[in-house]
Amino acid sequence: MKTIYTFISQSFSHLPLLGRGLWRGCLFFLFSLSLGEGWGEAVAQNYKGLAFVEGREFREVGDSLYISFDIRVDSKASPNCGSVIFEPQISVDGGGPQLSLPYIQLTGRARANLNHRWFTITSDEWLSHYEAPRFQINADKYTNEMFTYSICVPYEEWMDNSRFSLKQEIIGCRGESRLYVYSLANRVELSPRIPYEVNPLVSMVEPEGEVKTRNRQGSAFLDFQVGRSVILPEFRRNPVELTKINDAISGIADDPDIQITGMTIEGFASPEGSYKSNDKLSYNRALALKEYIRDRYAFPDALFTVKNTAEDWNGLKTLVEESNLEPKADLLAIITNDEAPDARELRLKRVNKGIPYKKMLLELYPDLRRVEYRVDYSVRNYTLTEAKEVIKRSPEHLSQLEMYKVAEDYGKESKEYRDIIMELIPRYYPNDPIANSNAAALLIRNKEYQSARRLLERAGNLPSAWNNLGVVNLALEEYEQAEAYLKQASSAGVQEATHNQEELNKKLEDTEKQAKRNRQ
Known part of the structure; x- marks a missing residue:
């Protein structure tokens, strides 16, 4: 009975450097596809034996590029004293960017024994620069068996127009080599582009104490x-x-x-x-x-x-x-x-x-x-317990800070919190910048952007209000205004504004990517 071998894609950060840099991968689900007739076939010219490449994945999913293919070898896929190296490669025609992926090595019996002896006597210095293959196959041992190669790499914009190929280098017993290149996919399978959904943060400010x-x-x-x-x-x-x-x-x-x-x-x-x-x-x-x-x-x-x-x-x-x-x-x-x-x-x-x-x-x-x-x-000051009773009968006796504390005590997801922040405090502090900015923040969470804007226009030069205005502009796709307000708020030390600037940049980058993709 034929046994199917699969290899789990792992992080390559631990592999040694050997000319192609340090590999970083991610965990990935595996494919063992059999598509019938092989659509990629590597054939050496001076020896009898075949290596078949079957099935493939070359597609974008989210922020990653997923690559997978199956390789099947027979007992004479590699010369007995030689080896065959398969190196997957992503590239753009016309001399554009390219990315070489971890390689596969097939070895004959004699070459496998020689390699084993070499690794037992070689120096640590040499080993520190050795880049191990993704996996190694002894051709005479694993006869007619299927191996799955799968990896994911961070997706970059240039990959939209990339192709997927497999370089095959056959190394003979005397060190002579022949190089072949097989095209496995002429274009990446692009996932549907879902516009980036920003996740902005509004600013809430605790009022200052006051003499009532x-x-x-x-x-x-x-x-x-x-x-x-x-x-x-x-x-x-x-x-x-x-x-x-x-x-x-x-x-x-x-x-x-x-x-x-x-x-x-x-x-x-x-x-x-x-x-x-x-x-x-x-x-x-x-x-x-x-x-x-x-x-x-x-x-x-x-x-x-x-x-x-x-x-x-x-x-x-x-x-x-x-x-x-x-x-x-x-x-x-x-x-x-x-x-x-x-x-x-x-x-x-x-x-x-x-x-x-x-x-x-x-x-x-x-x-x-x-x-x-x-x-x-x-009016005298109240404890939190007292304020929770006073707010029911004489809310005008409470300071804005006391009302705010009562609201927080009810919890930010409670109806009481929303009623106090959005209605009660603005009723008694209609011209207060903090009262207007905090009420606007909750309106923004409810996607009531125009109502929030009207309140924020009465908030004056309050940094949290600048941030919240930036969020309103961002939600309404008014990106230039959003950038100006968020920069102003961030410079004033509003932490939420720094996060929102990052969200704005992601949105602008995504919008540009979408526009380029639509023009292709």
């Missing part, structure tokens, strides 16, 4: 008796307006985690009547609200800042712009000029016989008569 200063503000449209500045809690709209103020202040004053640091109250009057009287009226009404709050909550007097705007011309400008009053352009020209307030009011009364002014008195001026307040306060 907050403020709460609002407007009160209080009604006062004519010529008076005393707040009457039950007068007209005052019950509703005072309730809004009390609710705002109580929510802060009653919270043990909060310390009120200041309160600013500003009174405003409409441009009706003399500027001097309006200046006094607006200040006194602000002072009245200050006294009301101080008495109700027993706040120290030093906590308050009281100021006033005698006539709110800026507010009037805004209201007129939003109204349907005509002639609007003439009214705005008067409102925004540099004349004294009383002179402007007089001119407004004369426009179109005073009709627009009367309408302003009824529809716009009441909204200008108000008292605005702002409560400034600070």
Whole structure:
């Protein structure tokens, strides 16, 4: 019964140098193909005996070139005192690149014995330069048996147009040699080119700690008796307006985690009547609200800042712009000029016989008569356990760092993590570069590139944002912009950007290879 021998392809890094350099291979599956009639046949001229080459693999798979063929010899494939060397070779016609692969050696009985004796007496120096064959076959011993040669080498671009040949050197008993070359494949079998899929990394940045200063503000449209500045809690709209103020202040004053640091109250009057009287009226009404709050909550007097705007011309400008009053352009020209307030009011009364002014008195001026307040306060810091509870009821009390820590504690794959990073933090820190860049990073992972870009445009000169913008450009095949942003981020020390530059280079190289292959 015929026995089939196969040889496993191994690393050649341990083989000695002998003119062709150091071989590096990879593990490879083996073929034992029998294709019927041999398509490559090596025949020596001065001796009887044959060596048949059957079956072959010469194809690209991924980043490697796979080569395999079977060689079958009979008992007289090599002269008794000589040898036959087969050297596989990859080359390009016209003097292009070429690559010689580890060789196969067939020996006759006498030559095999001579070789054995030589290796027992030769020096270590000679052995250190000896390049062993891939495998060696004693022709008289392995009669009519099949040997499989298989190897893989790193694939290079020039191999797209390469051919696979087998050089045969027959060495006779007196050292004479004859050389034959057999073509085994005229072209490499190319695998379908799948475009390289980049694997970019987004940058997430941990926010810095902060002193948590907050403020709460609002407007009160209080009604006062004519010529008076005393707040009457039950007068007209005052019950509703005072309730809004009390609710705002109580929510802060009653919270043990909060310390009120200041309160600013500003009174405003409409441009009706003399500027001097309006200046006094607006200040006194602000002072009245200050006294009301101080008495109700027993706040120290030093906590308050009281100021006033005698006539709110800026507010009037805004209201007129939003109204349907005509002639609007003439009214705005008067409102925004540099004349004294009383002179402007007089001119407004004369426009179109005073009709627009009367309408302003009824529809716009009441909204200008108000008292605005702002409560400034600070919030204590929380432990992670506390922050996980506070985020459910009063997320505005947390710093961005505290929210970020809570998100991380839930885990990056959790819904809570995504909700906090993408929605909650940007809601309370809408203009913060880190908040916008981190939210954009998660949008990129969801392939929402345009939404991510809009957030990153608000992130300013944050290096992590440059990296994330580069990732957006890379995903959208905007390679020049991607290169610029990634280079900028890498120079600033963003490690992800260095990785992404490598991914960009791989993508550009792959795109160029694909274009060249399509042109062939």
